[in-house]
Amino acid sequence: MLSNKGKVIERLLQGAFICRTSDEEAWRFLKNPANREQVDDYLATLNRSVATVGGGAEAEVFYCAYRQLGESERRVVGQQFRDVCNGLTPLVEWLLLVQEAGAQDAPLTEGSPIRLNELLSIVEDTPAFREQLARISRYRLFGSTSSSVDAQIKQVFKKLCELGYLLRPNPEKQIYLGTGKLDYLYEVIRFIDEAEGLALEERAELASQGSLL
Amino acid sequence: MSGNLHQAGVRFLRQLGRHAEPIMDAYLSGSVPDQALEPAVEERLVKDGILYRPEPGADLHLRRAVRALLEEALRDDRNRQIDANTGSALATVKTLAAHYKEARHQGDYAAADAYLVDLKEHVYSFSEGLGHSVRVLWSRINNEFGYVGSLAAKIRENELAQSQVSELLAGLELIDFSELAETAGELRELRRLLVTGLQRNVSSCCQELGVVQGRLLELLGRFRKIQGRTRLLRGWLLHVEQQPDYRPGSHAALPQMPQLLNLAEPLISPAAVNIHDSSQEAELLALAAQIRAQREERASAPLAEAGELVLDAVESFEVQPSPIQLAVQEYLCEVIVSGKPVSGLTWWHARALPWDPETWLYQVIGGYEALPDEQRACFQLDPDGEAHPVFSGNFIVRDISLWLA
Numbered sequence: 001m002l003s004n005k006g007k008v009i010e011r012l013l014q015g016a017f018i019c020r021t022s023d024e025e026a027w028r029f030l031k032n033p034a035n036r037e038q039v040d041d042y043l044a045t046l047n048r049s050v051a052t053v054g055g056g057a058e059a060e061v062f063y064c065a066y067r068q069l070g071e072s073e074r075r076v077v078g079q080q081f082r083d084v085c086n087g088l089t090p091l092v093e094w095l096l097l098v099q100e101a102g103a104q105d106a107p108l109t110e111g112s113p114i115r116l117n118e119l120l121s122i123v124e125d126t127p128a129f130r131e132q133l134a135r136i137s138r139y140r141l142f143g144s145t146s147s148s149v150d151a152q153i154k155q156v157f158k159k160l161c162e163l164g165y166l167l168r169p170n171p172e173k174q175i176y177l178g179t180g181k182l183d184y185l186y187e188v189i190r191f192i193d194e195a196e197g198l199a200l201e202e203r204a205e206l207a208s209q210g211s212l213l
Numbered sequence: 214m215s216g217n218l219h220q221a222g223v224r225f226l227r228q229l230g231r232h233a234e235p236i237m238d239a240y241l242s243g244s245v246p247d248q249a250l251e252p253a254v255e256e257r258l259v260k261d262g263i264l265y266r267p268e269p270g271a272d273l274h275l276r277r278a279v280r281a282l283l284e285e286a287l288r289d290d291r292n293r294q295i296d297a298n299t300g301s302a303l304a305t306v307k308t309l310a311a312h313y314k315e316a317r318h319q320g321d322y323a324a325a326d327a328y329l330v331d332l333k334e335h336v337y338s339f340s341e342g343l344g345h346s347v348r349v350l351w352s353r354i355n356n357e358f359g360y361v362g363s364l365a366a367k368i369r370e371n372e373l374a375q376s377q378v379s380e381l382l383a384g385l386e387l388i389d390f391s392e393l394a395e396t397a398g399e400l401r402e403l404r405r406l407l408v409t410g411l412q413r414n415v416s417s418c419c420q421e422l423g424v425v426q427g428r429l430l431e432l433l434g435r436f437r438k439i440q441g442r443t444r445l446l447r448g449w450l451l452h453v454e455q456q457p458d459y460r461p462g463s464h465a466a467l468p469q470m471p472q473l474l475n476l477a478e479p480l481i482s483p484a485a486v487n488i489h490d491s492s493q494e495a496e497l498l499a500l501a502a503q504i505r506a507q508r509e510e511r512a513s514a515p516l517a518e519a520g521e522l523v524l525d526a527v528e529s530f531e532v533q534p535s536p537i538q539l540a541v542q543e544y545l546c547e548v549i550v551s552g553k554p555v556s557g558l559t560w561w562h563a564r565a566l567p568w569d570p571e572t573w574l575y576q577v578i579g580g581y582e583a584l585p586d587e588q589r590a591c592f593q594l595d596p597d598g599e600a601h602p603v604f605s606g607n608f609i610v611r612d613i614s615l616w617l618a
Binding site: 092200 | 363364365367439440441442443444445446447448449450451452453460461462463464465466470471472473474475476477478479480481
């Protein structure tokens with residue numbers, strides 16, 4: 001049997017994002033700075049280190065990063081960044097759809113539950129949401145070809161579970177939980193926003209004021 | 214005098230108790246319409262100052278004092294009023310202290326005692342009011358302003374609470390303890406009340422308000438973060454809509470690549486089973502058993518999607534008789550035609566049938582047994598053979614003969 005440390009290392013090397021929702025035991029283990037150092041030391045041999053989303057003590061999501069970036073590492077990282085960027089627009093549209101359909105103030109984040117059946121009935125009853133879902137599900141990221149709302153939404157959720165953004169704790173039930181990878185996604189958008197000076201927040205603010213007037 | 218006051222107070226409280234229903238209705242819905250009350254009751258409640266009419270033609274409302282009493286007793290969230298008016302309370306306290314000192318000075322001890330009781334009441338209620346304000350603030354923090362729906366409303370509520378905290382703190386700064394100590398002078402009672410007691414209360418309250426302020430700021434930060442995320446998502450969509458061919462730059466290629474984009478490649482694939490490790494045998498067998506179970510499940514799955522069942526006329530079909538059955542029929546016909554016993558093997562020889570003699574005999578017996586009862590009664594089948602030489606009760610059939618009974 002693997003020790004706790006072994007399990008954590010294995011999960012990290014599999015490319016998993018460890019958060020409270022996805023793996024509470026491993027998350028607690030990594031929250032302890034001494035444990036984290038041990039894992040870090042082990043990963044150093046493989047040119048890897050434990051990275052976090054958000055800095056310092058409020059780090060809630062852990063993943064595995066390269067320690068030193070050589071040519072080949074840069075290629076891998078660059079490819080991954082392109083993949084993330086290609087998936088951004090579909091994911092953002094989906095996040096907003098879930099938020100609007102649920103009439104919530106807060107977008108989906110780590111640990112927030114979605115009841116698929118509730119979401120489904122709301123989307124089915126609202127033509128605007130139905131259109132939005134149809135558009136989202138046809139993105140290459142989700143790749144649905146079905147015309148029924150039920151099949152579209154199931155395909156989207158299945159894909160999101162595969163990508164690690166959602167978790168289905170009980171396979172008998174249609175209840176999904178957001179994982180820490182969503183928090184990573186927000187950070188990536190924020191990073192792009194800051195790095196390219198897109199001023200996304202101000203733009204949204206202006207647009208919402210414009211629609212109020 | 215005090216007897217009268219006592220009686221009047223009891224009467225007022227009874228009044229409240231007797232009309233508890235309409236009062237609670239008014240508390241919950243904000244007002245009571247005139248029709249809901251009997252005129253006599255309405256008049257009495259208005260006269261006692263429990264209900265009042267804010268403007269002509271409006272419905273009756275609860276008076277502020279009664280409402281505050283209920284809010285306090287029910288710990289209602291809607292109670293957001295905080296009394297930050299330290300200045301006037303302080304002035305009253307100082308005035309009463311001056312009265313007390315004067316009465317003591319003049320040797321009027323009865324009046325001095327009355328002033329002291331009054332003063333105590335004021336100081337205590339001031340401390341109690343401070344404690345209440347802090348409690349109200351905490352209860353709002355603890356349910357994270359859950360009594361309002363939207364995030365923007367929560368942020369506004371949070372800002373209101375913060376301004377209340379600052380007002381309270383500013384009010385508490387007005388209290389100058391050296392001045393109070395001077396006012397109290399050498400009088401022991403006054404010192405205890407104004408300096409020791411009040412100071413203890415005020416300082417603990419200040420400390421707690423500091424914590425409250427910290428928590429409020431933290432909550433505000435969280436609300437803003439959530440709001441920021443929503444804006445970020447919307448902003449992204451707007452941006453992509455306005456510039457459909459927008460692609461983020463290749464930040465991963467920059468020399469100072471941010472840590473955020475540094476994602477290591479997944480390295481570990483699952484290990485394979487070691488079938489030579491006998492210590493794992495039990496687990497592996499269990500796994501193998503599961504595989505079979507899954508296969509059965511898969512076989513049963515298509516049953517659920519069976520094709521549509523259509524009730525139709527039965528299609529006619531013909532059973533093709535096998536050649537050996539035809540041969541048996543021919544043999545039976547021969548028995549009928551000849552009217553004599555015909556041995557099965559003789560017939561077999563005569564016709565040179567291609568089957569094994571034993572098969573042929575079995576088929577003949579079978580053909581005979583398969584006849585309908587009334588037809589079988591016309592035939593008689595005799596086995597031709599001998600008993601087993603060693604094992605009694607066994608009869609070896611060598612041949613059979615069939616004739617018409």
